[in-house]
Amino acid sequence: MTKYLSDLKIGETSTVLGFDTSRVDDQEFATDLEDRLLEIGFEEGLDVEILHQGPIGGDPIAVKIGTMTVALRKMEAAAIILGDGQ
């Protein structure tokens, strides 16, 4: 079963395998999402770790990617495919 960044729990780590923006319901929203994710620093092969969750409903999440921390909504995280990498 494919795992996505939105499935990851706090403290868990994984590796970015790719993107699947078709999982986002809203297609208008999805068009530019992959480019935006790439630009801010999500990249295949980089390790990710969930550091924090928002106070309401655990959304948004703060993710450690490379040396920085990026905040994003679960809905956006759902487009990031994870894998074990190794």
Place this chain on the structure above:
Amino acid sequence: MTALRAALIGAPNSGKSSLFNTLTGSHQKVANYPGVTVERRSGIVTTEAGHDVMLIDLPGIYSLNDRSLDEKVSREIITGSHESEAQPEVLICVVNASNIRVHLRLVLELKTLGLPIIVALNMHDLATRDGIEIDTARLSQELDLPVITTIAVRKSGISRLKEFLDRDASAYSKSTSHLSDTSTRALQKEAGRITKLVQIAEGGQHKMTRMLDKIVLHPVLGPILFFAMLFFMFQAVFSWAEGPMDMVESAFAALGELVATYIPEGIFRSFIQDGLIAGVGSVLVFLPQIIILFFFILILEASGYMARAAFLMDKLMAKVGLNGRAFIPLLSSFACAIPGIMATRTIANHRDRITTIMIAPLMTCSARLPVYTLLISAFIPNITVMGFFGLQGVVFFSLYMAGIVSAIIVAAVMKATITKGTLQPFLMELPKYQLPRMSHILLGLWQRVRAFLRRAGTIILYAAIALWALTLYPNAPKDAPEADIYYSFAGMIGRALQHIFAPLGFNWEISIALVPGMAAREVAISALGTVYSLQGNEDQVATSLATVLQSAWPLSTALAFLAWFVYAPQCLATLATTRRETNSWGWTAFMTGYLFGLAYLIAFIVNVTSKALMA
């Protein structure tokens, strides 16, 4: 040689603005690009040899794909397609040492433009302690660009950078991109390759940031800390400013007396004393509060906390269809709606942006402080409730909350109806915490204070003079039963408006004050001062406005007046900014209409209920 035109460019959180402040110091100008209200920050850098370099600080971008107005301006300027700003001759691209992978991609993309580029490798003050090590010689070789390491606290990198700027535009070699594929992915791959080569040690995560975030972003402690901080901020604005405000007040009173001693009684003295000194003085007295508020906001911004506030607030904002990022413009609107509305340009989606602009005036701005302060000190007893909270502070806080809650409701209604549309990504970097540099905070503070003083010196001054004239002419008939002002033009307008405002419990004096108060909210206070001090005898003039109001207004009127000020769009500058930012008279009219409607409705409810409760 003519002054070199250089531009600072870089990704958000690269340390670009800090470098700009360090390079230009106080020799900087903040203005707007014509047509759009994207802030244009420019300054002069004087090189060691004494040459001047024109430096502009461009809005932060991740790539040349522009999604927001900000990014569009940056792209247009560096590609030379901007209508008024000439293309810079040299680009200084800021790369943060702790995040070179992402920032190098931008450098690679900029290289495709062919302009001379200097890479400023910005070492965070603590970068070495975090174990970050970069082979700068190799980086320079791989990029085929000069690389200069700058450390904000040390002079060496800065003077090397200045040395590099000390040459004629033609002396720089143009950059050339050897990449055939310039897609985001290809650039990223190349950036990743270079990063692997030059990064001797990647360094751990910033330890302090990780530790602080455990508390600041904690699901329970985080929001508590956030609201405690807001509460403390507003209590401070109220209590710390007290002393300095008294000083300003007595200084203006002394000035008034001085005028009275040297200028003979008559129209000219009245103009100087009651028009100029009283008018401007009653507004300048709030300068201490404005300074304290901006001081807090600037520190929150510079420390990296603002992004965390957006994180904590995102879900709440999402509930009304907005984005956590809209929280930052809204928070700035607590100081003034104008910079807040201008800050909405970072919201890429037009509908989200419009919604945020529409609710920005509901955030209690600093211009409302004078009104709140005066009425609270006059009508709310200075007692302690619930152990240690001052009742005045609690009322003050409630007024702020009233604005926030209303904004949430208005946004929800708008997003469900007229600004309905697709969601926008939240996606945002949480920068490392850093100790704000006091010199940069003071510089920012000075820019705001100057803007406020300029307003006091122009709009507010003219309004004070106009009102002074309106309240003086025409003269009252001999043996008139009412005070002189009753017969003046101001009195006539006030009496006409009184019929409209009577259901709110407003008397004609208030109705008069609301007219010049359209220019700027705080003018309503000086107007009240003029209205009340011009009538009656010298003794009444001498007693402070607060005491006058205490006896002139019932409590229900005072509360309704406060409620009116939570909503009423009494600021022409905000409306003008809205017109410019939305580029639409329709939205401007909508804002004006709905705010006046709400103000009237809520003030009416407050007046009626408080009357009923006290009966």
